[in-house]
Amino acid sequence: MSPEPRRAWSGRDSSELTVEGVVEGRLGPDDIRISPDTLRHQADVARAHGNPQLAANFERAAELAAFDEADVLALYELLRPGRATGAELRARADALDARSAPICAAFVREAATVYERTGLTA
Amino acid sequence: MGEAQGPRPRPIGRVRFMDAQRVNLDGFAAENTDLGMVAYDSPADPAPSLVLREGRVVEMDGRAEADFDSIDEFVARHGLDLDVAEEAMAVDDLTYARMLVDPAVPRAELVRLAAGMTPAKLAAPLALLRPVELMVAMTKVRARRTPSNQAHVTNRLDDPLLLAADAATAAAFGFRELETTVPVLNDAPSNALAVTLGSVVGAAGVLVQCSVEEALELELGMRGFVSYAETVSLYGTHEVFVDGDDTPWSKALLASAYASRGVKMRVTSGGGAEALMGGAQGHSMFYLEARCVALARAIGAQGVQNGGIDSASVAASVPKGVRSLTAENLMVMLRNLESCSGNDALMSESDMRRTARTLPTLLAGSDFICSGFGSIQRFDNMFGPSNLNAEDIDDYLAIQRDWGVDGGLRTADADDLERIRRRAAQVARDVYAWFGLADFGDEQVELAVDAAGSKDLGTTDTLAVLNAALTIKTSGMTGLDVVSALEQCGYPDEARRLLDMLAARVSGDYLQTAAIFDESMNVLSLVTDPNDYLGPGTGYDPTPERQAEIDAIRQERSVDDLRRAQDDPAEFARFSVVEEATVGTHAGEVVVGLSPAVGRAISRTLSGLSVSEALAEILAGLEEEGCTARLVRVNDSIDLGSIGLKAARLAGSGIGIGLQAKGTALIHRRDLPPLANLELYSVAPTIGRADYRLLGVNAGRHAKGATPDPARNPYSDEAIEARYHTRVVALVAIERTLATGAPPEELAWKGER
Numbered sequence: 001m002s003p004e005p006r007r008a009w010s011g012r013d014s015s016e017l018t019v020e021g022v023v024e025g026r027l028g029p030d031d032i033r034i035s036p037d038t039l040r041h042q043a044d045v046a047r048a049h050g051n052p053q054l055a056a057n058f059e060r061a062a063e064l065a066a067f068d069e070a071d072v073l074a075l076y077e078l079l080r081p082g083r084a085t086g087a088e089l090r091a092r093a094d095a096l097d098a099r100s101a102p103i104c105a106a107f108v109r110e111a112a113t114v115y116e117r118t119g120l121t122a
Numbered sequence: 123m124g125e126a127q128g129p130r131p132r133p134i135g136r137v138r139f140m141d142a143q144r145v146n147l148d149g150f151a152a153e154n155t156d157l158g159m160v161a162y163d164s165p166a167d168p169a170p171s172l173v174l175r176e177g178r179v180v181e182m183d184g185r186a187e188a189d190f191d192s193i194d195e196f197v198a199r200h201g202l203d204l205d206v207a208e209e210a211m212a213v214d215d216l217t218y219a220r221m222l223v224d225p226a227v228p229r230a231e232l233v234r235l236a237a238g239m240t241p242a243k244l245a246a247p248l249a250l251l252r253p254v255e256l257m258v259a260m261t262k263v264r265a266r267r268t269p270s271n272q273a274h275v276t277n278r279l280d281d282p283l284l285l286a287a288d289a290a291t292a293a294a295f296g297f298r299e300l301e302t303t304v305p306v307l308n309d310a311p312s313n314a315l316a317v318t319l320g321s322v323v324g325a326a327g328v329l330v331q332c333s334v335e336e337a338l339e340l341e342l343g344m345r346g347f348v349s350y351a352e353t354v355s356l357y358g359t360h361e362v363f364v365d366g367d368d369t370p371w372s373k374a375l376l377a378s379a380y381a382s383r384g385v386k387m388r389v390t391s392g393g394g395a396e397a398l399m400g401g402a403q404g405h406s407m408f409y410l411e412a413r414c415v416a417l418a419r420a421i422g423a424q425g426v427q428n429g430g431i432d433s434a435s436v437a438a439s440v441p442k443g444v445r446s447l448t449a450e451n452l453m454v455m456l457r458n459l460e461s462c463s464g465n466d467a468l469m470s471e472s473d474m475r476r477t478a479r480t481l482p483t484l485l486a487g488s489d490f491i492c493s494g495f496g497s498i499q500r501f502d503n504m505f506g507p508s509n510l511n512a513e514d515i516d517d518y519l520a521i522q523r524d525w526g527v528d529g530g531l532r533t534a535d536a537d538d539l540e541r542i543r544r545r546a547a548q549v550a551r552d553v554y555a556w557f558g559l560a561d562f563g564d565e566q567v568e569l570a571v572d573a574a575g576s577k578d579l580g581t582t583d584t585l586a587v588l589n590a591a592l593t594i595k596t597s598g599m600t601g602l603d604v605v606s607a608l609e610q611c612g613y614p615d616e617a618r619r620l621l622d623m624l625a626a627r628v629s630g631d632y633l634q635t636a637a638i639f640d641e642s643m644n645v646l647s648l649v650t651d652p653n654d655y656l657g658p659g660t661g662y663d664p665t666p667e668r669q670a671e672i673d674a675i676r677q678e679r680s681v682d683d684l685r686r687a688q689d690d691p692a693e694f695a696r697f698s699v700v701e702e703a704t705v706g707t708h709a710g711e712v713v714v715g716l717s718p719a720v721g722r723a724i725s726r727t728l729s730g731l732s733v734s735e736a737l738a739e740i741l742a743g744l745e746e747e748g749c750t751a752r753l754v755r756v757n758d759s760i761d762l763g764s765i766g767l768k769a770a771r772l773a774g775s776g777i778g779i780g781l782q783a784k785g786t787a788l789i790h791r792r793d794l795p796p797l798a799n800l801e802l803y804s805v806a807p808t809i810g811r812a813d814y815r816l817l818g819v820n821a822g823r824h825a826k827g828a829t830p831d832p833a834r835n836p837y838s839d840e841a842i843e844a845r846y847h848t849r850v851v852a853l854v855a856i857e858r859t860l861a862t863g864a865p866p867e868e869l870a871w872k873g874e875r
Contacts, residue, residue, distance in 0.1 A: 034384035057422025061381035
């Protein structure tokens, strides 16, 4: 199993999080933001505890962890019923590949195929 | 005979009386498979099946790949462990059902096999389990060893000070997750902030969520105003799912979105939801829920809130409906997920039915026994009343204690509650002022501290709440800003607690299945606190400290407590010993025999009169009849019959009255056996002044050889014994210590007439 990472997105160790640091403005949102490596570690833990689906979720999340909040919300919105055509979904999948998110890209491509067959496209 | 004509005749009194009971406000539906109004086994439910071709599912539960709807597709592609599927699908239903209750079969083996079972396959053995078997299986299969509980914290005004005070209160009572929501959607950011502020005053490590529309809930989580999410609804049919404006893929993405910010989430489903929305397609509630739970696992949610949530009363309206709700929870556990076990929406007007619905979960234990215990009063619950509410917290604590089980709650001391409610309201006021969100005064703080519900707040400025919420939403402020504000407003402990909750996102340990924090911020989850139940003597037992919390409810009283309450030197000083008692000779004399504790240790009867007040009435009654009275304290017996008989044998008339300090009384005659008597006033809590007066009158009439109309004990339908028996035990114990065997002594008494 992967070693247990303790570092936030910013690279700061979680033991360095102090109220003083927050008040003085030395700590920001990226210091309490989970890192992709930590999510991949949690995926290993989930898999070792009999839940590969939870692991897969954390692996998707590890890719999304690099995205800003608006992008994450937009991707969610795009996958809701009737929001996008199959072509639009595939185009987004290509964009995800380009942003080093191959797992999410494959996931959106799979959705595109199913959405077309089951009437969930725009 | 043809059909009856005209209005139905008025039923007889017994039926009218039964019709008027509260349970008959509930709806009871005849099974109707077309509408999905059936708990288990509808004809439209498929037989379990799974066909694999080259490692790919090409048929599942009777449906070919080409016909898969979106739910089938997602479960088939992501939800099943195909390595174990062949073995799992071949396990006989009854065999698996027996494995569920067999202490020799560990949880891990049950979970391993369930991972390869299709929805219909896993539903089949669970439908075979009887209620007690469901409970045994829940005890064994739930993910987390330590049970816990979740509260709703809302009010109809979205008042931030009251939300904060009530959140702190819920945390003090032991709830480890607090869920709020809004009657006015735009208030959501304010409610999330207020409940979070209250939670950190009440206890460390309490998780908070704000149940609103999916995108807004996600935003609140990402910005650090809440620490988990739950309102991610799944449905068992494609059509109802899409009506909910989501697909399995969008929900799975939502799950990943929360995880990407280190925020715990679970999904929500529950039997009866599809029938309620007119979309059950003829399927049973349990089969559709089996699809939801399989999908929950497939999308990678760590847990499920089910057990008939908003539709609990729909499930409860059909035969075996309540049983199926508990089976839903067990199914979640078997999918190796956290169970947040319903007992949420109020499912009956009947106190008995709603208690009977929840008791199996409480006794078996669950990751969360309630997925929303209304910690506020019913009218303030903006989800609608819960099955259990603030009205029931003391009942719940008593039931925990009765059965010796950990239902997740604890007693909160009255003084502590006042202190933390005041601090929570002050924290909310100061933080709202710090950010310029709203200005609340001392008077509003004090109203929130004292309020049992929002009706006690009077008129509030609801527009101010809306403005505060809008400012929070548009200002870009985050949870870290709130940490800073808490520190600078002079609340360092709360600042630290909130920062700890935010920092927990960095390690992600609380993303794992069934994770909660204890009050030292340790994560308890499937990973760190796995359920190890394997029959009697194994699994979770409360620690001695926790057991003491469960046992020591605030209403508990010891003999010493009661002795102190009975200590009244002024009352005792009314009695003084004259001499050793002798036999009287005057024919009109009645002796009042008193128990050993009279004038020494017990000052009040169970009806609340002082012993002197009871005695004064007895003596007045005797006087009315022209009798004289003598008081004799019996020191060798605490038995009322014996006291009365001894008094009668000392009385010139041969008639004696026995009076125990706790108020029980009788009339005796010297020639009767001890256990016979002339009149018995046995229910001390209901004996008032008039009864003691009548006792004196009737004793006087007996002394004169008349035959008075015997007194009747007052009628009561209350649980008199429940209310007084513990006190009786203590009072009898006190009497017993004073029954020294000394001879009876005549007493002088300075009474007030």
